Amino acid sequence: MDKRLGVYICHCGGNISDYVDVEKVREAIENDGCVLMSKTTQFACSDSNQKEMVLDIQEQNLSGIVVASCSPKLHLNTFRQVSERADLNKYNYVHANIREQASWAHSDDKKGATEKTILLVKAAIAKARLAESLTPNKIMAINAVAVIGGGVAGLKAAISLSDKNTQVVLIEREPFIGGRVGQWGEMFTTNQTGNELISSLYAQLVTRKNVQIYTNSEVVSYSGSIGDFSLKIETTPRYISQDCDAKELQKAMDVCPVVVPDPFTFGITNRKAIYGFAASQYPKQATIDDAACTHCGACEKVSKNIDLSLQKEMVELHVGSVLMATGFDPYTPENGEFGYAENESVITLPQFKKLIDNSESKLIYKGKEIKNIAYIYCVGSRQGDEGNSYCSRYCCTSTIHSAIIAKKKFKNIHNFHFNRGIRTYGKQEVLYAESLKLGDLYLQATDDSPAEVYSENGRTWVKVNDILTESKEMQVEVDLVVLVTGMVPRSDKKVSTLFKLPKGRDRFLNEIHMKLRPVETAIDGITIAGTCQSPKNVAESVNSSLSAATKAFSYISKGELETEPIVVEIDAVKCTWCNECSTACPFDAITQGLDGDRKIAVVNTTVCKGCGMCTPVCPTDAIDLVTFSSKEIMNMIDALTEQI
């Protein structure tokens, strides 16, 4: 009996219908063989449409459906569930991707996009016509998650997963847990310091038996897939044993000849290649900067607890899912950008925050007491199409907060905010109000005419055509210029490249869908959290990390995962047992069997992974992969070559 198909063509708001004439597509397929009914819909994924589909399937006694909408990566499961709710086996639903592969890819050619969509839907109908009811396979899922990145997002995710009785492996590239938050002092809105937050999270984590923490460690290779990822982790030694006390460490630091800018203070202070830990850094064990150290041996001579001969170690671990929380880098201005690296009174926001934290009664930079401070906003953010076009979200609030702290902590501070529109959204708006009350001055530039930093006779000035005072030119002589630098993706892309994680136009890691699947990636079983995904403040990072932890847990919580029942089938009549298929199978799923007294190939369906590697090698074309049979593929080719 021929199929009774229902076809749904989605507008996706206007994401599809702005470029594809969806009604024309519907008309082109409505009389297509077994199509019993066809509809266009504003949002195929909406609750109301899903209910309508269930009713259609039941009332029209449909034996298959085709949904033409966005990528199946997004809504395959949604429509499979719709089928199941209507008591239709989910493998009778076929998807046509007409958004990513038609309307968006060909938004420059509406006619071409519409014609392509017609053929894509016809091909899906051709496949649906042959679809059969199937039962999914089950595979084991390891109850363990690797969390990569030990900043606030990684720590919260690790705690959340540990609470769910999942084994957690926390992997941090740096020698210390804490990430960027560990570098900050007091933070709005709670006024807790980074140290207080990180110390509290670390204390919660370190005593747990189901959490392993690897610092100074990187994932260097991986294999496997959702349910069972195998990770190789390389750990660089600290070279200093825990027995090294503060006195001995100081001696070693004194003799160390290597001095480098300290990344913890964003380079406003220096440190030696051998160094200790800040209050917010864990574990409390000194280390040697492997990249900077020359292995001269001077430290070994003054401490018996230092051993430079230690080698890197490799560990292999198996986890069911991976959660990426690798964070961000602060934007580094170009040389000369608002005087950066050319005028010694110009620093970045992260450097200014460390300067406040490190100063006591007076705010002093390069030997000079600071009183007048200019803040230049949106440096490295909102740069237009040629640069970082996004807003970094945290920096307006962080700058105003820092300016208020500076004013309260030190005497005679005058703050001048050269902004392009203040974005202290939500509760953070109270900070802006407080800053105005304290007498801070706000001068606003346009995108085309930004503030300018210049020097005259060793004095630094900032000028702007202030749009709040009818574009009058305003000039301020300042002691310090703070460039309000935003967030950029990590420059070290090794781990994201290793996992082949997609990136968006902003070069941050990309989720499948910003609203509906905000922490999932195109790689099954790998989630993303925090600022590796996009600029976020601490609260937003924690929200996303808890969401990613819950998603990761949902993959592995049942101990098994449903996998597609896509296995190969042997046509016993055609098979002559030549052994080619068995040799081609990488999983030893095909062995010799008997059909009466004839030798034929037999498939172990619990071992078959559905790759189809055995199918092209069969000289008699006796093997087909379920749902990807020659008949199905050739019918699709027929449909794709129809004349419109």
Add this chain to the structure above:
Amino acid sequence: MADISKKSAKILVFSTEKISDPAIDMAGLLKLHYPPTVYTITIPCSSGIKPSWIMYAYEKGFDGVFIAADGSDCVFGESCTEKTGALVGKTHILMQEKQIEPARLRMAAMCSVCSESFVKQIKSFNEYLLKSSNTEK
């Protein structure tokens, strides 16, 4: 070869669910345009493409077939590259028998983030097919 008195050739892409499909989807997301006469059929692994499917595509009027191969990223194992290469070799023999120019079958390894590479390859393939069609005339 089909008559390509048009601005774009008709190309069939065999793409894989886990690896090259995300790259092709991302090309759309990034609005990296390529000819609309490029159609994708999704399969689990590039080493599972039957030469008969490719030959059928030519028979039905496709000007070119592009295999977006998994390469070393294949979730089913390292032998994918070698096996995909073998099926391409086998298909080339069939194409020669039917006097079909072997260059009308192109294969390139595509990772899950190779959107720009995909579009570049497809544009270049399209140009080649259009050019060779004109030369034949």
